[in-house]
Amino acid sequence: xxxxxxxxxxxxxxxxxxxxxxxxxxxxxxxxxxxxxxxxxxxxxxxxxxxxxxxxxxxxxxxxxxxxxxxxxxxxxxxxxxxxxxxxxxxxxxxxxxxxxxxxxxxxxxxxxxxxxxxxxxxxxxxxxxxxxxxxxxxxxxxxxxxxxxxxxxxxxxxxxxxxxxxxxxxxxxxxxxxxxxxxxxxxxxxxxxxxxxxxxxxxxxxxxxxxxxxxxxxxxxxxxxxxxxxxxxxxxxxxxxxxxxxxxxxxxxxxxxxxxxxxxxxxxxxxxxxxxxxxxxxxxxxxxxxxxxxxxxxxxxxxxxxxxxxxxxxxxxxxxxxxxxxxxxxxxxxxxxxxxxxxxxxxxxxxxxxxxxxxxxxxxxxxxxxxx
Amino acid sequence: xxxxxxxxxxxxxxxxxxxxxxxxxxxxxxxxxxxxxxxxxxxxxxxxxxxxxxxxxxxxxxxxxxxxxxxxxxxxxxxxxxxxxxxxxxxxxxxxxxxxxxxxxxxxxxxxxxxxxxxxxxxxxxxxxxxxxxxxxxxxxxxxxxxxxxxxxxxxxxxxxxxxxxxxxxxxxxxxxxxxxxxxxxxxxxxxxxxxxxxxxxxxxxxxxxxxxxxxxxxxxxxxxxxxxxxxxxxxxxxxxxxxxxxxxxxxxxxxxxxxxxxxxxxxxxxxxxxxxxxxxxxxxxxxxxxxxxxxxxxxxxxxxxxxxxxxxxxxxxxxxxxxxxxxxxxxxxxxxxxxxxxxxxxx
Numbered sequence: 143x144x145x146x147x148x149x150x151x152x153x154x155x156x157x158x159x160x161x162x163x164x165x166x167x168x169x170x171x172x173x174x175x176x177x178x179x180x181x182x183x184x185x186x187x188x189x190x191x192x193x194x195x196x197x198x199x200x201x202x203x204x205x206x207x208x209x210x211x212x213x214x215x216x217x218x219x220x221x222x223x224x225x226x227x228x229x230x231x232x233x234x235x236x237x238x239x240x241x242x243x244x245x246x247x248x249x250x251x252x253x254x255x256x257x258x259x260x261x262x263x264x265x266x267x268x269x270x271x272x273x274x275x276x277x278x279x280x281x282x283x284x285x286x287x288x289x290x291x292x293x294x295x296x297x298x299x300x301x302x303x304x305x306x307x308x309x310x311x312x313x314x315x316x317x318x319x320x321x322x323x324x325x326x327x328x329x330x331x332x333x334x335x336x337x338x339x340x341x342x343x344x345x346x347x348x349x350x351x352x353x354x355x356x357x358x359x360x361x362x363x364x365x366x367x368x369x370x371x372x373x374x375x376x377x378x379x380x381x382x383x384x385x386x387x388x389x390x391x392x393x394x395x396x397x398x399x400x401x402x403x404x405x406x407x408x409x410x411x412x413x414x415x416x417x418x419x420x421x422x423x424x425x426x427x428x429x430x431x432x433x434x435x436x437x438x439x440x441x442x443x444x445x446x447x448x449x450x451x452x453x454x455x456x457x458x459x460x461x462x463x464x465x466x467x468x469x470x471x472x473x474x475x476x477x478x479x480x481x482x483x484x485x486x487x488x489x490x491x492x493x494x495x496x497x498x499x500x501x502x503x504x505x506x507x508x509x510x511x512x513x514x515x
Numbered sequence: 516x517x518x519x520x521x522x523x524x525x526x527x528x529x530x531x532x533x534x535x536x537x538x539x540x541x542x543x544x545x546x547x548x549x550x551x552x553x554x555x556x557x558x559x560x561x562x563x564x565x566x567x568x569x570x571x572x573x574x575x576x577x578x579x580x581x582x583x584x585x586x587x588x589x590x591x592x593x594x595x596x597x598x599x600x601x602x603x604x605x606x607x608x609x610x611x612x613x614x615x616x617x618x619x620x621x622x623x624x625x626x627x628x629x630x631x632x633x634x635x636x637x638x639x640x641x642x643x644x645x646x647x648x649x650x651x652x653x654x655x656x657x658x659x660x661x662x663x664x665x666x667x668x669x670x671x672x673x674x675x676x677x678x679x680x681x682x683x684x685x686x687x688x689x690x691x692x693x694x695x696x697x698x699x700x701x702x703x704x705x706x707x708x709x710x711x712x713x714x715x716x717x718x719x720x721x722x723x724x725x726x727x728x729x730x731x732x733x734x735x736x737x738x739x740x741x742x743x744x745x746x747x748x749x750x751x752x753x754x755x756x757x758x759x760x761x762x763x764x765x766x767x768x769x770x771x772x773x774x775x776x777x778x779x780x781x782x783x784x785x786x787x788x789x790x791x792x793x794x795x796x797x798x799x800x801x802x803x804x805x806x807x808x809x810x811x812x813x814x815x816x817x818x819x820x821x822x823x824x825x826x827x828x829x830x831x832x833x834x835x836x837x838x839x840x841x842x843x844x845x846x847x848x849x850x851x852x853x854x855x856x857x858x859x860x861x862x863x
Contacts, residue, residue, distance in 0.1 A: 216728075218726060232567070233569065241568065301596065366605060366609040367605065454557075457597045459597070466557075468567075470559055470564045471565075471566060472560050472723060477725065480724075
């Protein structure tokens with residue numbers, strides 16, 4: 143007689159082989175998977191550690207934190223010269239904006255940030271009203287606040303703007319102008335109307351074929367000579383237009399890539415359903431194309447943000463430009479002053495670009511889910 | 516999105532201003548605007564630098580202030596326009612600025628073919644040398660640099676000037692050139708070369724950025740001519756005269772011992788006819804001196820400039836000389852009677 147053996151419960155789980163689970167296992171799988179891998183890990187770890195230590199040592203441990211001139215920072219073996227930053231920082235943000243009027247750019251930045259924040263959170267209410275405010279009311283408010291000359295605000299010429307303020311104004315205006323323009327150009331390039339198509343192609347190729355520095359120089363040096371005697375066009379204005387047109391040509395190509403990636407069947411299906419061409423483009427093709435183009439578009443925006451430093455060649459003091467000008471102050475001339483200034487510049491540019499990049503990733507992931515549904 | 520564009524367009528239209536054609540008379544334009552539009556460098560130690568409170572300081576800056584004081588009676592009535600080296604002449608030609616005071620070297624081609632006029636020489640610059648005085652304690656002049664290795668930036672006239680000068684002095688030397696100025700300075704500081712060469716005012720600025728500035732000696736010789744001065748548009752002689760004579764007034768004031776401190780007293784008490792003429796004091800028979808009027812300015816033009824900005828020596832001292840961190844020697848910028856080149860025609 144045999145006894146039927148039917149197991150009615152799981153066998154107890156056995157522990158995984160030693161060294162394949164937990165932190166140790168992760169280390170082994172990812173960092174020390176073989177002799178070559180281990181060596182690489184060690185070397186890179188050492189290099190990274192050395193780099194981190196050097197930065198920490200220079201920026202914190204050996205740094206000078208207080209003082210009121212070059213004597214404080216010119217001591218032997220000194221690291222970063224922070225008092226230089228404390229004294230100059232407001233100027234780095236506002237440029238030569240009059241001291242008593244600095245609340246105005248601050249208000250513009252605060253309103254912008256407050257209005258933009260809920261736009262970036264997917265579930266936040268009032269998106270439509272907010273968008274209308276940002277696109278219609280905000281530019282007007284920002285312009286009036288910054289330039290003044292109305293409502294009893296003292297006029298401030300754009301030549302007095304500078305620092306991070308100018309970097310943001312140029313970058314944000316550039317982005318806001320270049321995106322719609324770029325989309326129109328991309329659609330124009332694929333248009334079946336020969337005039338529109340040719341015009342778009344000529345525009346895109348012309349702007350892509352010219353270096354940005356040349357564009358800015360043309361706008362700043364050549365343009366005044368062509369204008370009738372004595373008429374001057376605002377310099378910042380010229381730079382923004384140049385930069386926006388330049389970026390729009392690149393955006394157009396990024397969007398065109400997206401448009402081409404949308405299968406032709408989508409358009410045909412839309413037309414078969416009786417939608418008009420405009421409807422097909424707006425409701426079927428563009429949404430898909432833009433989703434595909436997001437990484438490229440954000441790449442162009444990040445490039446645009448960094449390219450704003452080039453306005454220095456037309457003597458507009460952007461963030462980097464104003465730091466450079468401050469380095470010429472004999473009061474702060476010391477061996478580490480320049481390094482400190484550039485260190486701060488790098489941190490600020492990185493913060494902005496990294497934030498843009500992360501937000502783009504987040505958006506992409508969200509849209510990706512929508513696509514999978 | 517379009518609205519932002521329109522907003523900006525309107526802004527541009529509003530800021531399209533009539534700067535006044537060059538031929539209409541810059542002096543009248545300046546009076547009408549109520550300020551002097553002055554083109555300066557984007558930042559050059561001792562010549563034009565913005566401080567943390569947005570005030571511009573420096574020699575080039577002070578010269579514009581002196582013009583404003585002479586023309587408008589108020590040294591603060593200046594609008595500074597920072598310009599890159601490439602933009603500066605266009606800005607002047609297009610009427611964006613009234614005077615270019617931006618460490619610009621007076622050369623023949625610039626003077627004759629650009630439609631511009633140089634109004635004077637504010638600063639006699641030129642290529643010089645700096646040596647580590649700790650390592651080379653016995654080097655006191657370029658003639659002691661025989662056999663030395665010299666660091667400099669490549670592809671500039673600096674390189675050629677060294678070759679010419681050392682050849683004419685029959686001195687041996689070795690040149691170590693670098694693509695970038697910063698690299699050349701780093702090499703000098705690391706001791707890879709005995710001397711570093713660039714424009715002398717630049718040497719002083721670089722010296723200040725070194726660990727122990729006093730361990731480095733700027734040699735007295737200048738081996739090239741880089742006369743820096745203010746520039747105005749050609750064809751507006753009245754304005755040219757004003758700018759030129761403001762500069763002369765500053766130099767004459769130093770020669771006559773007029774300073775920002777004593778100019779008011781001297782105007783009342785001095786019996787020196789040269790001072791009386793410069794300051795527009797009526798002579799004993801009651802006749803006005805008339806020199807300011809002759810230029811289209813007030814009689815008090817020179818007094819205002821000297822009182823509010825100082826004489827040439829004061830401007831030099833405060834910005835680049837012993838009263839500043841740069842501590843540049845007067846050298847060639849001393850008055851002619853002290854062995855320098857600063858010389859102004861008499862007010863007569």
